[in-house]
Amino acid sequence: MSSFTSDIVIGLEVHVELNTKTKLFCSCPTKGNEEPNTRVCPVCLGHPGSKPVLNRKAVEFALKLCTALNSKISSELVFSRKSYFYPDMSKNYQITQYEIPLGAGGALSLKEGREIALKRVHMEEDPASLVHSSGMQESGCVLVDYNRSGNPLIEIVTEPCLASPEEARDFMKQLITVLSYLEIFDENHGIIKADANVSVRESGYVRVEVKNITGFREIERALSYEVVRQKSEAGHGRKLAHETRSWDSARGITFALRKKEAEEDYGYIIDPDLVISEIGSEWIENIRNEMPELAQDKVRKFIEKYKIGREDAQILASEKALAEMFEKVAGAVDPELAAKWLRRELLRVLNYSRKSLDEVGITEKHMIDLLRLVQEKKITDNVASRLLEKLVENAFDIVSYVKKEALEAVSDADVLEKYCIEAIKENPVAVEDYRKGEAKSLNFIVGQVMRKTKGKAAPKEVNEIILRILNESQ
Amino acid sequence: MNAAEFSKKVRSSEIDIVEHIHKVIEKCRKINNDFNYFNTISDELAIKQAHEIRNQIKNKDNNIQSKKLLGIAVSVKDSICVQGVESTAGSRILKGYRPLFDASVVRKVREQGGIIIGKTSQDEFGFGGFSVNVGVGFKTPKNPFDPERSCGGSSGGAGGIVQKADFPHIALGESTGGSIAAPASFCGVFGLCPTYGRVSRYGLIDFGNSLDKIGSMGKTVDDTALLLDVIAGHDALDSTSLNAPKEDYGSRLGKGAGRMKIGIIKEAFEEGNDPEVESKVNEGIEKLKENGMECEEISLKLPIRYGLSVYYMIATSEASTNLAKYCGMRYGAAEKLEGNFNEYFSKVRSHNLGDEAKRRIIIGTFARMSGFRDAYYIKAAKVRTLIIQEYRKAFKKFDALVSPSVPILPPKFSDIEKLTPLQNYMADILLVGPNIAGLPHLNVPVGFEKGLPVGMLLTGDHLQEGKLLQIGSIFGERK
Numbered sequence: 001m002s003s004f005t006s007d008i009v010i011g012l013e014v015h016v017e018l019n020t021k022t023k024l025f026c027s028c029p030t031k032g033n034e035e036p037n038t039r040v041c042p043v044c045l046g047h048p049g050s051k052p053v054l055n056r057k058a059v060e061f062a063l064k065l066c067t068a069l070n071s072k073i074s075s076e077l078v079f080s081r082k083s084y085f086y087p088d089m090s091k092n093y094q095i096t097q098y099e100i101p102l103g104a105g106g107a108l109s110l111k112e113g114r115e116i117a118l119k120r121v122h123m124e125e126d127p128a129s130l131v132h133s134s135g136m137q138e139s140g141c142v143l144v145d146y147n148r149s150g151n152p153l154i155e156i157v158t159e160p161c162l163a164s165p166e167e168a169r170d171f172m173k174q175l176i177t178v179l180s181y182l183e184i185f186d187e188n189h190g191i192i193k194a195d196a197n198v199s200v201r202e203s204g205y206v207r208v209e210v211k212n213i214t215g216f217r218e219i220e221r222a223l224s225y226e227v228v229r230q231k232s233e234a235g236h237g238r239k240l241a242h243e244t245r246s247w248d249s250a251r252g253i254t255f256a257l258r259k260k261e262a263e264e265d266y267g268y269i270i271d272p273d274l275v276i277s278e279i280g281s282e283w284i285e286n287i288r289n290e291m292p293e294l295a296q297d298k299v300r301k302f303i304e305k306y307k308i309g310r311e312d313a314q315i316l317a318s319e320k321a322l323a324e325m326f327e328k329v330a331g332a333v334d335p336e337l338a339a340k341w342l343r344r345e346l347l348r349v350l351n352y353s354r355k356s357l358d359e360v361g362i363t364e365k366h367m368i369d370l371l372r373l374v375q376e377k378k379i380t381d382n383v384a385s386r387l388l389e390k391l392v393e394n395a396f397d398i399v400s401y402v403k404k405e406a407l408e409a410v411s412d413a414d415v416l417e418k419y420c421i422e423a424i425k426e427n428p429v430a431v432e433d434y435r436k437g438e439a440k441s442l443n444f445i446v447g448q449v450m451r452k453t454k455g456k457a458a459p460k461e462v463n464e465i466i467l468r469i470l471n472e473s474q
Numbered sequence: 475m476n477a478a479e480f481s482k483k484v485r486s487s488e489i490d491i492v493e494h495i496h497k498v499i500e501k502c503r504k505i506n507n508d509f510n511y512f513n514t515i516s517d518e519l520a521i522k523q524a525h526e527i528r529n530q531i532k533n534k535d536n537n538i539q540s541k542k543l544l545g546i547a548v549s550v551k552d553s554i555c556v557q558g559v560e561s562t563a564g565s566r567i568l569k570g571y572r573p574l575f576d577a578s579v580v581r582k583v584r585e586q587g588g589i590i591i592g593k594t595s596q597d598e599f600g601f602g603g604f605s606v607n608v609g610v611g612f613k614t615p616k617n618p619f620d621p622e623r624s625c626g627g628s629s630g631g632a633g634g635i636v637q638k639a640d641f642p643h644i645a646l647g648e649s650t651g652g653s654i655a656a657p658a659s660f661c662g663v664f665g666l667c668p669t670y671g672r673v674s675r676y677g678l679i680d681f682g683n684s685l686d687k688i689g690s691m692g693k694t695v696d697d698t699a700l701l702l703d704v705i706a707g708h709d710a711l712d713s714t715s716l717n718a719p720k721e722d723y724g725s726r727l728g729k730g731a732g733r734m735k736i737g738i739i740k741e742a743f744e745e746g747n748d749p750e751v752e753s754k755v756n757e758g759i760e761k762l763k764e765n766g767m768e769c770e771e772i773s774l775k776l777p778i779r780y781g782l783s784v785y786y787m788i789a790t791s792e793a794s795t796n797l798a799k800y801c802g803m804r805y806g807a808a809e810k811l812e813g814n815f816n817e818y819f820s821k822v823r824s825h826n827l828g829d830e831a832k833r834r835i836i837i838g839t840f841a842r843m844s845g846f847r848d849a850y851y852i853k854a855a856k857v858r859t860l861i862i863q864e865y866r867k868a869f870k871k872f873d874a875l876v877s878p879s880v881p882i883l884p885p886k887f888s889d890i891e892k893l894t895p896l897q898n899y900m901a902d903i904l905l906v907g908p909n910i911a912g913l914p915h916l917n918v919p920v921g922f923e924k925g926l927p928v929g930m931l932l933t934g935d936h937l938q939e940g941k942l943l944q945i946g947s948i949f950g951e952r953k
Contacts (some may be wrong), residue, residue, distance in 0.1 A: 046799045046804070047804075048563070048568065049678055050676075050677075052713065053713055083798060085798065087815045092798035093798055144803075265843050267794075267839060267842035267844075268847075269791050269792065272683035272684035275714050
């Protein structure tokens with residue numbers, strides 16, 4: 001009956017808020033005053049006599065996404081009216097694309113390289129937001145804030161070919177990476193939401209729609225819950241309902257909204273207020289020429305040009321700012337060293353301080369200065385890590401700071417040998433233990449030398465000197 | 475005295491504009507008591523505008539010289555928004571709604587010194603050809619020549635006040651399927667419905683967005699051309715507005731129209747016309763010939779055979795989405811807040827929309843439902859394209875086409891009541907063609923029968939308003 005082969009079948013409809021300055025059909029700002037109903041006009045309030053005028057910038061952003069996703073761009077720009085009554089709708093119809101979406105087909109690669117096929121990419125306007133002052137169930141009334149009404153959205157619809165909640169999460173993550181490379185989505189403040197169609201083999205693939213999932217972390221939670229629920233229902237021999245459910249993030253569950261006996265009828269007509277216009281090949285050509293390198297291009301380039309491993313390349317490319325920094329640093333110091341330090345140490349300290357790269361003052365100059373010192377063995381890895389931790393707090397000039405604080409590595413062999421002899425003399429018990437075969441005791445002696453040099457000695461070198469002295473004195 | 479001559483006298487202070495407008499308002503009130511041409515008389519706005527103009531004249535403001543409508547009273551169909559003046563499109567569901575902005579046409583009229591005297595009565599949202607489908611609690615305008623009869627619709631109030639006003643006045647009307655030419659015909663005035671997109675719809679309360687056109691109605695062809703001249707042109711606020719150069723319509727008037735080729739639409743004379751209408755229109759055609767125009771019969775099958783069906787599918791589909799926004803939130807009529815939103819919206823719409831509005835919402839919603847969409851809405855759009863093609867072919871040969879505007883004399887209200895909805899829609903049979911094809915058309919008054927006016931319809935190719943006015947000017951002033 002079903003042609004599905006995987007255990008779990010998931011299709012996503014992802015809604016992304018484009019970060020244009022103004023709304024899709026009027027000149028109200030999309031951001032700014034958060035006081036309810038302040039960024040509104042007759043158009044986004046649906047007043048009689050008002051007419052929509054299309055924001056070309058939003059179309060340009062959407063065209064960039066279509067190009068990045070290899071989605072076939074329609075030759076005509078057509079908008080339709082999707083009619084349904086709801087209190088968040090200013091006109092009781094939504095201007096969207098139906099008959100002819102902006103982009104048809106296309107694909108997005110998951111981290112492991114598997115391509116997820118897309119059905120379509122289309123544009124639409126956001127409805128207003130509803131505020132239930134005391135929770136959705138209890139409130140006797142609902143307040144409507146039209147600040148969001150008319151914001152530009154882009155919807156990406158996948159084929160039902162995601163095979164697990166983890167894949168769904170990865171899809172969202174890869175999509176966000178593309179969006180941020182294109183600079184058409186505000187990763188910090190923009191909204192990305194998904195509706196998911198989920199079914200499992202055990203139920204004979206009865207399709208359930210889960211609505212209202214915000215962000216890529218939530219998608220895995222919501223879908224994991226839903227998959228377990230469906231499998232358990234089917235396992236108990238209960239027949240699954242073809243229905244729409246909503247994700248309640250606070251309670252971590254999905255709950256039934258309505259049964260889907262028949263598809264809803266939105267009575268689409270082409271919006272007669274917006275002329276059907278041609279998307280000229282010249283416009284598409286300009287978009288193509290302006291396309292930035294995307295994450296996947298970067299991965300390929302990092303592997304080929306800088307000879308770093310695929311995993312390192314993928315992690316470095318997953319964030320635009322990090323990828324751009326890597327390219328600059330890899331041009332100035334050993335690329336392998338640059339990859340190791342950006343991927344491991346820089347991300348470690350950023351994670352630890354819970355900050356993103358664009359929130360801290362670390363520039364490529366800092367990284368180049370730092371890694372040149374490491375590469376030339378002027379400072380130890382240990383010192384470099386500490387400097388990086390300090391840099392996250394506030395920026396400073398690396399070279400002069402190292403000078404001022406006398407952090408250069410102790411590399412003079414005679415000086416190092418002096419410290420090693422001292423350490424051996426001061427720790428006879430450890431020396432004895434080592435000779436008895438306790439290898440760990442050697443580390444203790446090395447540690448003592450490191451302490452004496454305030455971490456400015458290279459551990460490997462110290463290790464060698466101590467071994468030599470101990471062997472000689474046997 | 476036509477409008478342009480009057481403006482000169484205002485400019486030279488021969489006429490005191492404030493005194494004049496007070497008198498105009500008084501006259502409008504009086505006429506309105508008997509004929510119901512206004513839903514709202516905007517006396518405050520009119521008097522304020524008159525004072526501004528008087529001050530400008532006193533201060534010898536140079537801008538006064540170039541204002542094309544200086545001191546002219548302009549009435550505005552109720553469906554066209556005037557900032558701060560109740561604008562309801564003749565519907566109780568918009569009772570109390572005062573727009574936050576002027577429609578682009580109203581802005582242009584005001585910039586040219588035109589004085590807004592009020593909002594004229596109409597079928598609710600334009601849904602009718604006789605102005606009897608007014609909204610709940612609204613009054614039906616009466617024919618200026620016989621108050622027992624209709625003044626046509628849906629711009630009925632506009633047609634009536636143009637005929638009845640004995641002061642310089644021009645009206646802003648609106649046509650979706652014949653709503654300018656029909657009342658112009660029944661009221662014996664000129665009515666020009668321009669090419670779709672020639673005049674901005676920004677600020678027009680929508681009926682069928684792909685069909686709606688704002689136009690001008692005047693007692694003389696000069697007045698009609700003058701107002702069109704002011705309102706025509708591109709407007710960035712209306713995406714369907716045409717960005718084509720605008721003609722100087724006035725310069726064509728009275729130039730004769732010899733050598734023009736006129737097509738007499740065969741099917742428009744075959745059946746269903748009142749004999750009185752037909753004989754007067756034939757006299758009009760004789761006059762065209764006398765003036766040197768070459769008249770020849772042409773067969774146009776599609777507009778009359780399929781026009782009404784296409785029109786009602788497209789217009790009601792669009793209208794049913796346009797009217798969805800009226801639900802008792804944000805503006806207009808409201809009811810006691812009870813039940814869930816669906817119950818509340820239904821209550822507001824049940825109480826405040828008239829029968830014809832409900833009928834058209836139901837027809838239009840049906841025509842766009844999945845399963846029926848292809849058979850009705852999509853098919854209608856395809857036939858519409860064929861109709862446009864048939865007209866275009868005709869205009870390769872002819873400068874204008876001729877038919878009666880409406881096949882009948884203005885009917886009595888008591889007879890209209892007996893009509894089925896379909897018979898009612900038939901009154902527009904000759905007018906829907908040019909309207910669905912977006913072609914400019916002009917009603918020319920060609921005389922009276924039984925004391926009632928008869929109108930002849932001139933239809934031109936896209937953007938050929940100038941030609942129509944040029945031909946119309948042969949018929950001179952009607953008063």
